[in-house]
Amino acid sequence: MSDSTMKLANYQLIEVQKEVYKLPKGVDLIGASKLWEQGEKGRGVTIAVIDTGCDTEHIELKDRIIGGRNFTEEDEGNANIYKDYNGHGTHVCGTIAASMNGTGVVGVAPEASLIILKASNKKGIARYSSIINAIYYSIKIKVDIISLSLGGEADNEMLHEAIREAIRHNILVVCAAANENADGLPMISYPADYDECISVGSVDYGNLNKQMKRERHLDLVAPGVGILSTYLDGTYAKMSGTSMAVPHVTGALALLMNYCKKEFGRKLTESEMYAQLIKRTINFGYTPAEVGNGCIFLTAIDLVRDCYNQTLNDIEKCKKDSSKSDKST
Missing domain, CATH: 1.20.5 (Single alpha-helices involved in coiled-coils or other helix-helix interfaces)
Known part of the structure; x- marks a missing residue:
């Protein structure tokens, strides 16, 4: 098979900051703190972040990372070096699970465990084969959630089968929705276009009217504008884009997994967890083409x-x- 490539979902680096101490607005807006107050912070939930790697020594992330693997040719293809040379993956990881340690930022699920699966190089390009291998590795080590802020235009049956296999193993797969093309129309984007994936779009909760865009396939939307999170070399950065929305939903699912397990007295299936997630959305009168089922609100x-x-x-x-x-x- 010819090995097509995909790229990081739409995003923009706004600014880098050396020091911060605040609760990121996206984490606040989705109501994460309400579940923290009930003792739910994601402990015991394992998340595979398939991205550009991670700054594994970042003070906010080093205690959250429990393993990883490199699927790229960077660092001479050494599987045990999954360092981030781009910043995208580190930013995503921080939104998901930056530790609640009294400094910097806090992630949606600050006690969740992260597996760093580096499938994209420093230019933000990933081979389909790398993504597929990372997904099967996630299945092998029995993660609970896969976070994928990447997308490609090629419908690849091997990629689709990898996604289906993850679902069969009760793993939730959260992906960035399609970007727009030069004409402002939604592009085809895989794996988000596969029905089995949870497709996430980006909105500015503070200005919904300005941010609404029609998407091909959208399950829900989350904060994705001016998102403050961890960045390279122990710093922090603000970024915008669908890439920034995905980790909010990934973290929300990590919080809900234990919460729902207590409520129902058992671990829920992938489809049941999806239903619980969608129950926690509000559409504010917008159409499904604009917000899917709605904006994520854990409350x-x-x-x-x-x-x-x-x-x-x-x-x-x-x-x-x-x-x-x-x-x-």
């Missing part, structure tokens, strides 16, 4: 419950007021 169910309880209270109050009125007449 969406709580909001619905509060509204339901308030409605019941209002009904009960009306009944009491009506009863008093009848007695007075």
